Amino acid sequence: MSYPRSDSGASTWRALFSRRSALAWLVLCTALLAQLAVYLHLRHQEREAAGQQFALIADRITESIGRRLAFHEQILLAGAALFELHGEVSRQQWQGYVERLALSERYPGIQGVGFSRVVPAAERAAHLEGIRAEGFPDYAIYPPGERELYMPIVYLEPFSGRNLTAFGYDMYSEPIRRQAMQRAGETGEPSITGKVVLVQEIQGPVQAGLLMYVPVYRQDASLDGAMARMQALRGFVYSPYRVDDLMRGILGAADLSLDLTIYASDRLDPLQQIYTTRPADLDHKPRFALLRQLEHHGQTWTLQLGSLPDFESEAPLRGPLVVLLGTALGLLLFFLTFTLLSRQSRAEALARRMTEDTRQSRQALRQSEERLALALKGSNDGLWDINLEDHSFYASPRAWQILGYPPHDQPAGAPSWERLMSPEDLAAGREELTTILSSTSNHFTSEARLLHCDGHRVPTLLRGFVQRDSHDRPLRVSGTIMDLTERKRIEQLKREFVSTVSHELRTPLTSIRGSLGLITGGALGEVPETMRPLLDIAHQNSLRLSHLINDLLDLEKMEAGKMRFSLADESLGPQLEEALDAAESFAAEHQVGCRLSGEVPQSCCVRVDAQRLQQVLGNLLSNAIKHSPPGSEVVVGCTPGDSRVRVNISDTGPGIPETFHERMFTRFAQADSSDSRTMGGSGLGLAISKELIERMGGTIGFDTRAGEGTTVWFELPTQDALTSEDDPDQPRLLVIEDEPDTGRLLHMMLRNAGYAVDRVQSLHAARERILSQSYAALTLDLHLPDGNGRELIEELRRDPATRRLPIVVISAANNFRVPEDDPYLSWLHKPISDAQLLTALGRVLEVGVVG
Known part of the structure; x- marks a missing residue:
């Protein structure tokens, strides 16, 4: 046997990966490992430098926030000193003081500077009269209610825009503000609140709010001890802050290439988050992250900082250059070494090829035999063969084991295939075999009862193939045998279960329904009006449960046309809303939204069985939700016509394959019927929906486009509108x-x-x-x-x-x-x-x- 001469390219590749090239590969690996070590060292240095830069930025941000709060503290201390110096400060004096501060230019982010006065309950009326006499006739302390102590806002500059809503607000009535005010009053030190919503939040997005308080005491009072300071308290100079505006004022417009989240807590409590720069749709795990805590004025803030892709991409690019140069040098050394070692014997290469070809041929033959044996063992089926020329019959050990014989090859004196057939089925079996052999088909499947060795019948499934000669004359029949005993037993259990359930559930339900019917019908006397609604509910639910059981146990009624409908005039709008409400939790589980597109006219009425209509809507909504991607929306629409109304249920799923269109509304049909399908269901929903809609005088269909979703629709004849009995004068x-x-x-x-x-x-x-x-x-x-x-x-x-x-x-x-x-x-x-x-x-x- 001769072999073709291998081309030079193939020989070169074989030589490249031969044992004799080991030295060349060793040189290449050594060079690559050296450049890898250099690369890792440079990468480590670059990462450390970036981490130090990130920590420096984080420290600067923390320092900037603390410094700005210290500036604001000085503003409030100066305002408190103004009160302590003059005793009483007029509204004009306070306005002049705040204007001199130039808050918007020097301290952007501060909402204003104000004064909250202590007003005991006994002085409330005099306080109101005094403020109103200043030209504010509508002034009032809010929120309303009787309290022992009020601390309303009387000054707040600039006195315009959002700040007007805070005039008269009793900050001491709100727990978080009261806690900070008490801390400031008892200690005499500035104090900051936790996270609040400012009363100034009257328009635009609501921001988290903070307030800083500095107490003001009477000049002649003793300040020895917390109780004495609270008794000497005149009020508070304070500033409200909208935190997003405050942070923009502190950080400015600088692009820090990192995100910052601040919590008004000593831990990362989402409920106490007051500020964040992280976009809601950003899905990025930061390479650098730090936590900083800021202690100030009785509060602990936690700052969470993380790097953004822009920051992380600013690192030097020395690493890729080292990799490129090191790889080029290693390849150069490799090919130089390989050139010196590449002289190999062509005879040795040819001998190795011949040896490999022989080994592969033997391995392929062995694998083919193993596959056949494993396939039969895995299926747990037996093998049989009938030679039609000499009438010999062979069955594998598994085939004989199914019929109760010892698990070895063909037993001595084994009966023919005809003697294995049940006597009452033998005639039909011979006729079926004759039909198969005389037909042009070579494959067949048939169920047969075979005789067990102890005499009882074994249900089996026979699959076979007819082997024919060149003249299409049958020579032999071979195939497999499957034991159906367990399957038949399960089917019998199912039939017995259905019979038991039918009797055990229908009988008591009939009694319950009949008893309730007699009571509500007055057979036992007049039913009190207060009791009638409850009886009606019980009666209706017993009917409903009875209908559901009938549907589960008697699906054959649809084909026989025996299903009963309770048709009534129903307003379509409430029916659609009820179906959407019922599907809401299922939609939430699949992260899909459901909505009704537009309003359904009140005059749009249909004559239907409401329970069956809800069953249809539930089936269609469930299908649409299951086939919609998370975050999408299922839309229910209604299009009234002259005599019919169309209801559309649209999803944004993958659409329906064209090969499945004809089977869309058939029983047990599913577009994905594989074992790995992700959508559950029995395949009955659409078939039942079609039957129910058609029984109520309607039609059903669908429109679909691949990748753009599906709209399933049905049409029903319309009826006269239902009218409302509500009196507009009723509460x-x-x-x-x-x-x-x-x-x-x-x-x-x-x-x-x-x-x-x-x-x-x-x-x-x-x-x-x-x-x-x-x-x-x-x-x-x-x-x-x-x-x-x-x-x-x-x-x-x-x-x-x-x-x-x-x-x-x-x-x-x-x-x-x-x-x-x-x-x-x-x-x-x-x-x-x-x-x-x-x-x-x-x-x-x-x-x-x-x-």
Whole structure:
């Protein structure tokens, strides 16, 4: 056997990686290791220099902040000295003093300089009269309320813009400010508050706020001890700061190539973050990071500094030059050495090639035999073969083991394949084999019952291939055998389970539903009106559960046309909102937003089974949410027509493959049916939705484009609009409750008591309603799909427009406590009666009217 002469290029490459080239490779590795050591040393030096530069910048920033606060302290001390020198300072004198400071030019970032006066409760009326006599007839101390001591703001310059809202504000009424004021009054030293929201935040983005206080005492009073100083206190000279403006004034417009975050705490507490330069969308792990703490005026600030890509990219580029030169030198030495060692024998190379070819051929044959054996072992199937010419039959050890025979090769006196068939199936088996052999198909799959060695039947799956000669005459049939015993047992268990569930659930549900029907129908006498809503709820839910069980157990009813529908005229808008509310938590779990595009006209009504319509909407929304990327949005739209209305549910997912379009609405069909698919589901949702929509007189379809998302739509015939029965003169209440039955119950209780009622099922919907509608009061459940009701209470109490809005909390939580200083808030523990609800509501409404 002759071999082709190898070309010079191939020989060169083989020689390059031969053992004889080891010395050349050793020279190259030594050169590369040397340049690597030099590179690492230079890189270490560069990193140390950058770290020192970063630390220097951090120290300068910390020093600048401390120095600026010291300047502000001197301004306030000078103002306090002005009071102590003159005894009383007029508004004009104070204005002149602040104007001389030129705050905006010299100290950018300071909101102003003011004076807060101590006003005991007994002197409050005289104080108000005095300030109003100065030309401020509308002056008042706020927030309102009776307190032993007031410290309202009487001077604040410049007295314009945002600062006008602080005039008369009692800073001593707010806990964080009061703590700093008490510390300053007791110690006689300047004091800074923790993180607050300034009353000046009336427009634009809300910034974190701080205030610095310097106490002013009576000239003739003793200042020996904290109590004496508090008794001698006349007021405070103070400055408010919007922290973002303050930091811009301190740091200026310099590009520091690092981000700075400040916490008004001795630790990295996100709730105490008062300033940051880090953009919200920046995803960068800093190479250099430092923490600095700044102690000043009774507070500890923590400064977190991190380097940005611009700073990190400013390092010298000596390292790449060293790598380039070192690599070039190493390659030069390598090729010089290789040239001296590259003379090899072509005969040795050819012999090695022949040896390798032989080894690879043997290895390929061995691997082929191993693959066949492993494939059969992995599938746990048996192998069989029927020779049609000599009528011989062979079965592998696994095939005989399935039928109970010892696990060895063909047993002595083994029966033929016909004697292994169940007698009652033998005729059908022979006919099926004849049909296969006479057809043009070479592959077949068939189920058969074979006889176990002890006589019982073993269900099996036979897969086979027909081998034919050149004249298409069958020569032999070979294939595999799979034991279906376990699969058949599971199928039988499933059938028994379905039968048991059908009996055990339907029977008691029928009794419950019938009993409730008799009671509500008056069979046991007139039902009290207070009891009827509860009975109706129980009755409706028993019906609903019965419908769900029927759907799960009797899917065949759809194909048989036996499914029943309870059609009624329904307003489409509330149905869409209810479906969106129900899908909200599922959407939040997938980080996807859901919204209704535009408003659905009140006149847009359809005749549908509301429960089935919600089932359809739930299926379509669930599919859209699952196939939308995180951060995207599912949009529900409604397009009314002359006689039909179209509902569109659009996502921004990958779209539907063209090969799947025809199977879109078939049962158990999924675009990704692989074992590794990321989307769950049974593949029944769209098929059931199509059947339900068509049964309600509608049509369903979809539009999709690859990479741009999918819109699934359905159309329903429209009906006459539903009209509202609310009287515009009735007090309007808002019920915030995510549990539908409880929400309907509260709605009914309040409507029967003479109120107009709106109902929502989430915090988001509640916020939108409160912004667009004025309510006399609201009821609130604490546990809602998109958050805790406490968040809404805190938001309402912070807003002056809703600070006194009456609220009745209705919750099963045991850890809720009504604040003693909030008379407009009441709490009821579930379950409740209408008398409890109306009493609590009347109490908070009465307080709201008096207040």
